[in-house]
Structures are given as structure tokens and as C-alpha cells.
Amino acid sequence: MIAAKDVGKRFGDAADGVTAIANISMNIAEGEFVSLLGPSGCGKSTFLRCLAGLEQTTGGTLLVDGKPIEGPPERLGMAFQRDALLDWMNVLDNVLLPADFSGGRRREFEPRARELLKMAGLSGFVQAYPRTLSGGMRQRVAMCRSLLLEPRLLLMDEPFGALDALTRDQLNVDLHRLWTQLRMTVVFVTHSISEAIFLSSRIVVFSPRPGTVIEDIQVELPDERRLAVRETEPFGRYSRHVRGLFENMGLLHD
Amino acid sequence: MTEASRGYAVALRRKALPFAGAAGFLLLWELFCRIYQVRPVLLPPPSLIFGELAQSPLWFAQQTAYTVGITLAGFMVAAILGVLFAVVVTEWKVLDRLLFPLFVALNSVPKVAIAPLCIIWFGTGAEPKIAIAFLIAVFAVVIDTILGLRSVPPDILDLAHTLRGSRWKVLTRIKLFCALPHLFAGLKVAMSLALVGAIVGEFVSSQRGLGYVILSAQGMFDTPRVFAAIAILAVLGVVLIELLDFVERLALPWQHITGRATH
Ligand SMILES: Nc1ncnc2c1ncn2[C@@H]1O[C@H](COP(=O)(O)OP(=O)(O)OP(=O)(O)O)[C@@H](O)[C@H]1O
Ligand SMILES: [Mg+2]
Numbered sequence: 001m002i003a004a005k006d007v008g009k010r011f012g013d014a015a016d017g018v019t020a021i022a023n024i025s026m027n028i029a030e031g032e033f034v035s036l037l038g039p040s041g042c043g044k045s046t047f048l049r050c051l052a053g054l055e056q057t058t059g060g061t062l063l064v065d066g067k068p069i070e071g072p073p074e075r076l077g078m079a080f081q082r083d084a085l086l087d088w089m090n091v092l093d094n095v096l097l098p099a100d101f102s103g104g105r106r107r108e109f110e111p112r113a114r115e116l117l118k119m120a121g122l123s124g125f126v127q128a129y130p131r132t133l134s135g136g137m138r139q140r141v142a143m144c145r146s147l148l149l150e151p152r153l154l155l156m157d158e159p160f161g162a163l164d165a166l167t168r169d170q171l172n173v174d175l176h177r178l179w180t181q182l183r184m185t186v187v188f189v190t191h192s193i194s195e196a197i198f199l200s201s202r203i204v205v206f207s208p209r210p211g212t213v214i215e216d217i218q219v220e221l222p223d224e225r226r227l228a229v230r231e232t233e234p235f236g237r238y239s240r241h242v243r244g245l246f247e248n249m250g251l252l253h254d
Numbered sequence: 255m256t257e258a259s260r261g262y263a264v265a266l267r268r269k270a271l272p273f274a275g276a277a278g279f280l281l282l283w284e285l286f287c288r289i290y291q292v293r294p295v296l297l298p299p300p301s302l303i304f305g306e307l308a309q310s311p312l313w314f315a316q317q318t319a320y321t322v323g324i325t326l327a328g329f330m331v332a333a334i335l336g337v338l339f340a341v342v343v344t345e346w347k348v349l350d351r352l353l354f355p356l357f358v359a360l361n362s363v364p365k366v367a368i369a370p371l372c373i374i375w376f377g378t379g380a381e382p383k384i385a386i387a388f389l390i391a392v393f394a395v396v397i398d399t400i401l402g403l404r405s406v407p408p409d410i411l412d413l414a415h416t417l418r419g420s421r422w423k424v425l426t427r428i429k430l431f432c433a434l435p436h437l438f439a440g441l442k443v444a445m446s447l448a449l450v451g452a453i454v455g456e457f458v459s460s461q462r463g464l465g466y467v468i469l470s471a472q473g474m475f476d477t478p479r480v481f482a483a484i485a486i487l488a489v490l491g492v493v494l495i496e497l498l499d500f501v502e503r504l505a506l507p508w509q510h511i512t513g514r515a516t517h
Contacts, residue, residue: 052416072416084409088431088508100427101419129508 001065001153001185002028002051008059008210009046020046022210023060030152031183035196037242038206039251044189047211048155051187052078064153077151077184079159083142085130091117092126095144102149109148116144120174136167143175147182154186161191169227172198176225193246194230197221197238205245215245298478303485306478318486320463324380324452325445325494328387332444335388336395337437343396344403345425361393365451369458383455383463390451391444398440402433435509438502445494449487 007024010017021043028034036044049055050062053072064073077098085094092113093100099109117126120140130138139159146154160168176199179186190196196203203217219238221229229235246252280300286292287299294302307314339357343350365386372382406429414424456465464483471479503510 049412052412054412054415072418076416078413078416080409080413082407082409084407084413086410086428086431088434088506097427098417101414101417101423129511131508132511 001030002026002187003063003066004060005062006060007047007050007057007062009043009050009055010058019210021206021212023212025060026204026213026216028185028187030185033179033186033188033199033201035188035190035200035203036206037190037193037196037203038211039208039246039249040191042206042209043211044206045157048157048187048189051153052076052155073153075149075152077146077149077154079139079142079146079154079156081158081161083130083138083159085138085141085145087130090127090129091122091133091141094130094141095148097145098148113144113148116147117141120144135163136171139163139171140174143171147178150182150184152184154184156186156188158189158191160195168195173225173227175199180223193239193242194235197235197242198225198227198230203238203242205242208249208251214249217241295475295477298481302478303481306482307485314467314482314486317462317464317467317483318490321449321452321456321465321487322490324383324387324455324463325448327380327384328451329391329441329445329448331384331388332391332395332448333441336392336440336444337399339392340396340399340403340433341425341430344400344429345421357396365390366454369454372455373459378459382458383452383460386455386458387448387451390454391448394440394443394447395437396440398436398443399433402436403429405436406432434506438498438506442495442498445498446491449491449494453487 004024004026008019008022010019012018024047036047038044046055050057050069051064051073053069053076057069062069086097089097092110095113095117096106096109099105099113114123114126117123120143122137122140122144125133125137130141133141142159146156160171163171172195179199188196188199197219200219203219204213205215205217206212207214217238221234243252284299284301287297292299298306339353343354368389369382369386372385376382376385410428410432411424414428419427452463453465453468456463457469460466464487467483468480471477471483
């Protein structure tokens, strides 16, 4: 579905610019869950924004469904670190925003929006304003919004980065279950090694800036994932391996 | 005292406090005038000013209504045209470059100096006064609305972009709402300025309104009457701003919610 070949992105002009990413090559097949893992500032968000059509690449080729990206691809869902909810709309209207923006199909999608909110355990907060919700609830609303139009491609930039550990674990479980049911393609940026292993079918590790792929790891864990999977031996092996990569980059020392 | 009645008492005290401040100020003023026997032509005591108001309340009410009408008309025109101009300037970069510097330059001309011109252009009815109130008030609306329209968080603009919304949807669902708190700040300034503009207009030429009352009473050295009009203007300013506060609370319900749900 996604084909990146030597993709680079440079901000600013040649003299005093920043090369955020360089020579990124990877293929992502339909239905994969790929986590991008790497040190802060290595260009993970930049790569994701290129995929979303929010930034233009300055080198290489980046194709979605065989076509170069010009603007946001169709049936794209996106989740942000700060949930980007609209304070002036209630929960239901926030979830329905994609339907409204894609040509006034609000009424058509209202049952689905309510269904999604019910699955997220937010039935009682349909009419509430975002400001009255906790961080975890807000992020759930944002997830419902990104799922409303049944996206084929879901791009998530550290969506759970600002949450406490417990809420984060719960949302990880929920997201993984959703993905096993819907099997959309997900590209997920995170800082957390264990989150990446828990969620992904594949982990791509980036080097420090300019970011480039230093390892591409297939994660073979049982499809049905419970939090306890994190205490198993295979999980520990993946975790040690990825940590080893970070130590080799000189980013972690004991 | 129960919890509820104590809360009520606190709320009452908070509401009453501004009035207590005003009453204390008036009391000191009255005492000052009496102790030093200040001549009323220079500074009339509050009791005399209230007496002046009580003598012909209906007449004062008519003059006030006229000034309020001018003020609100000028304010409304400033609000509507100001918001439109701000939207046009923020939506089209070319128009921003083309019109905004001109707008700032025109605004730098002292409006009081334009007042006589307005009389030449619009005659001596209500229109020139509304025009002056508008001219003085519009700048605040434009500046604050532009600030508001540009205050959309980058995440939300990105979201709108990925949803492939039309510019019209982005404007009406996102930008205008982001601008509302700033807009109301601008409207409050504009309201005070529109009142100033109305008075200036009435100074220049009028047979009615509080500005006319002040000017004509001053001509006859009727200082208590001048002060009576000024007192009305002071109260009017407060009332008009409170009115806007009330409208703001209605228009931005999401800003005034208390209490949070927890997970
Ligand atoms: N709009 C921009 N203009 C100029 N430089 C930018 C811009 N966006 C990102 N950069 C630079 O590109 C580099 C990569 O940024 P990016 O946000 O992609 O990193 P990241 O891997 O997402 O970091 P983090 O994990 O901290 O979110 C940084 O050095 C940043 O300064
Ligand atoms: Mg980032």
C-alpha cells in the first residue's frame, strides 16, 4: 500500500536548513500495523506528515497505492498527540466532523458515530463538551473520530504520549483489538518500546537525525494480545533487542 | 447557616461589592463638597446631581435613548463590517497586502477631525453620528478578529487539512469559533469607543442626545446638568459592557462549563 524509496525531507533552504529524514526506504502492505520507533527529533513525525500529505518530500519517491502523494490520501484517518478536539463542539459533533467535512453527510453517519462512542464506553458523554472530559476520554473521542469514515490508512503520532500509564495500557489493548477486527493499515509513532512491541506486526527503528531506517523487525506474537504478553519470554527478547539498538546508537547507557 | 445559604451569601456579597465601592466614592465626594463648601458651578455634590436628574427624568430618558440608539447602531455596523473585513483579509493574502496597510493608515487619522466632514457628507441627522461611532469603533473589532482567526492551533489546521474540508467549512466550523473569544474582547472595546463616537458626533452638531445636553448645559454654566449627563454616561458604559458579557456567555457555552467528568 505504501512504497517509500530513498525518501528525504529537508526544511529550509540548502544553506541553513535542517535535513529531518534521509534515504528512508520501506514498503508497507495493506493491513500491517507498523510502529515507527526512534530517538526524539529523528523525523518520525515528519515522515508521518509526508504520508498524510501535510508536508512535501524533497527527495526520493513516496507512493500510496502506486500514486505519488499530492495532498491527503483518500480514506485517511489521523490521530494527534494532543487530541485536536474542537472545544466548541460536543463529543458527538466532534466525532461527526469527518462526515461533515466530506460533504455534509452528518445524518448518514450519526448511527455509526454513536456506535463507535458506545464501543469506547462514552455513551453517557455524547452531549458533553471536550473540556469536561479527562485526557483518556478525550483521546478515545479522537480515536472514534479518526475511525468514523472507516479509514484504510490510519496515521497516529504518539496518540497516547500524554496519558498516564494505566490509561495508556487500556487504550493499547483497545486499539489492538480494533485493529484485529478492522485490519486497516496503521502507521504508529511512539517513544515506548513496549508499546511498539505490544501493538505492532512490525517495528521500524529510526536513527538519530537525519532519520533513516536502521532496522526493520517483524513481531511474531499471538494475535490475541493481553497485557500479560509483556511478561512472556518472546516479548522480553524483542524488548532487549530494540533496547540494544538504542544502546548501540549511544542513546541509552546503564 | 447551611452550606447553600452560605454560598448564596457569598454570591450576594460579590455582586454587592462594586455598588459598595461606588457608594463610598459618592459619599466622599458629597462630604468633600460640603466640608469645603465648593461652589456647585465648579463641582456640584452628588445630591444636587441626583436632584437634577429627578427633576426631569423623562427628558433625560429621551436624550439617553437617542445616544444609546446612535451608539448601538454604530457598534452594530462596526461589528458586522469589521468581522467581514477581518475574514476577507485573513482568507486572501493578496487582499491582506493590498488593503491592510491602507486600513491602518486611515485609522491613524484622528477621527474627531473627520467628524465635521461627516456632517458635510451625511447632513445633520443621525447618520453622521452613527458614521463617527462606527469609524472610532471598527478598528478594535478588525484587529481582534484577525488575531482570533489566526489563533487556530496548528494541530487542528492539520486535522482539517487531512479531512479535506473546503475553505468554507474550515472557516465556519473552525476559524470563526476560534476567533470568538478574541472577537468578544474586541467588541467590548468597540462598544466603549462607539459611545465615545456618539458623544463626539453630538458635540459637533445635534439638537438631541447626551452630548448635546452636555454642550448646551455647559454654555449656560449649568454644571449640575453636565454632571447629570456624565453620570448617565458612566452607568451606560457599564450596562452596555455587562450586556455584552451576557451575550458572550450565551454564545460561548463551552467556555463557561464547570465540573469535569473523570475516567
Ligand atoms: N516545520 C518545520 N520547520 C523546520 N524544521 C522542522 C519542521 N518540522 C520539523 N523540523 C525539524 O525536523 C526534525 C525532525 O522533527 P520531527 O518532529 O519529525 O521529530 P520526531 O522524531 O517526531 O521527534 P519527537 O519524537 O520528539 O516528536 C527536527 O530537528 C525538527 O527541528
Ligand atoms: Mg514527533
